[in-house]
Amino acid sequence: MNRRRLKSLGLALLVLGLWALYFAICSAPTGAAFVYVDF
Amino acid sequence: MLEFIPLPGLWLLFLLLGLIPAGRSLLPRQIAVLLASLGILFAATGWQTCAFYTALGLIAVGAGEWLQRAREGALRRTVFALSVGGMVGVLVVYLAFRSYVQKYFVGLPSLSYLAFRGIALLASCRARSAGGPAAGLLQMLFMPASLTGPITRVENFMAEQRDDARILKRMAAGFAMLIGGRLANPYVLDRLAETARLAPWHYWLGAVANSFDLYLTFAGFSHLILGLGLLVGFRLPDNFNNPYLATSIGDFWRRWHISLSFWIRDYLYIPLGGSRKGLARKCLNLMFAMGICGAWHGLESHYVIWGLYHGALLSIESLLSAAGWHPVTRLAGPLYRPVKIAIVFALATFGWILFRYQMFDVVVYLKGMVGR
Secondary structure (H helix, E strand, O other), X not given: OOHHHHHHHHHHHHHHHHHHHXXXXXXXXXXXXXXXXXX | OHHHOOOHHHHHHHHHHOOOOOOOOOHHHHHHHHHHHHHHHHHHHOHHHHHHHHHHHHHHHHHHHHHHHOOOOHHHHHHHHHHHHHHHHHHHHHHHOHHHHHHHOOOOOOHHHHHHHHHHHHHHHHOOXXXXXXXXXXXXXXXXXXXXXXXXXXXXXXXXXXXXXXXXXXXXXXXXXXXXXXXXXXXXXXXXXXXXXXXXXXXXXXXXXXXXXXXXXXXXXXXXXXXXXXXXXXXXXXXXXXXXXXXXXXXXXXXXXXXXXXXXXXXHHOOOOOOOXXXXXXXXXXXXXXXXXXXXXXXXXXXXXXXXXXXXXXXXXXXXHHOOOOHHHHHHHHHHHHHHHHHHHHHHHHHHHHHHOOHHHHHHXXXXXXXX
C-alpha cells in the first residue's frame, strides 16, 4: 500500500472514530450555543 | 434542526446523490438534491414550513429569472428594488415576531440565511450571471446550508466542482470541532440572574469557554455542511479560517463567518460607498454595516450593540491606520504578533458576552468579572 492510500485510510479511520465519539458525548441535549442563540 | 447534520443516513443520502452522473448535464443531480432538500425539510418541520420555504424560493427564482431576461430600464430596476425589499421585509417581520412565527411554522430554520441568500441570488440575476432556475432554487433551498450557513452564492450551484480529497478533511475538522465545543460548553455560565454569586474567575473562564463554544460549534457545523456540499459536487464558500489567530479586528472578520462578512461587504458596505468617500464616511459605513450585521442575528438590543461594538472597533482601527499610528507594533517590539492576537481575542471575547447574553445579564456578568 502506497503512502497516499495509507494516509487516506488513516484519515477515514480518524473520521469514523470522531464520528462515533461525537455521538457518544454530543448527542445528549444541553444548553449548547446553537440552541441559545438560534443561528 | 442542526442535529440532522451528523446523522449517518444524511451522509449516505448525499453520497448516493453525488453518484448521479453530471457529465452531460448537471440538471438531474440539481433536481435530485433539490428534492432531497425539500424532503429533509418536510420530514423535519412539516408541510407549513416546507410550503413557506418553497413559495419564497419560487418567488425569488421567478423574479430572478425575469431580471435575467428583461431589458435594462426603469421597470427592471423597480422589480429588482421590490424583490430585494420583499426579502428584507420577510426578514424584518421574521426577526420582529420570531417567537410568534415559530409557533405556527414548527421547526422553522432561521429566515436570516434565506433572506440574505435570496438577495445574493437577485443581485446575481441583476448582473445576468445566474445559471438557470435549478441553480437558483438550490441557492434558496439547499437544505444543510439553510440551517446555519455558509451564505452561498448561486455560482456555487451552477457547475460541478469535485474536490473529493477534502471531504474527509472537512468531516474530521467538523466532528473534532463539535466535540471541542461540547467540552467547552459546560463552563459557559447560563441563567445568570438565577445563579448564586460566583468567584470572578468563574466569569473569566466562562467568557473564554463562551468564545470557544460559539466558535467550535459554529465552525464544526460549517465544516460538515461544506463536506455535504462536496459530496454532491458543490463547493460552498469557506466560513472560518482560524479567527482567533487574527491580528486585527479587520483580519478577524476576514476569518470569522467569512460568507456573512463578504455578503455585508459586497451588498451593504461597498454600495454605501465603502472607503471611497473619505475617512469619516468610511467609519459611518462601518458602523452602519456592522449594526445591520448585529440586527441580522436578532432585533434584541444586545445583538445590535454587539454589531455596533465591532463597527466601532473597525472604525478605530481605520483611524489609527490612517494616522500611521501602530501602538502595539511600537510597544511590543518583536512580540507584536502574539500580543496583537491576544488583544484581538480579548476584544472578540468581550464581544461574545454582548452577543450571548441579554443586556441585563451582560451587566450582571461584567460585575461578576470584577467581583462586585
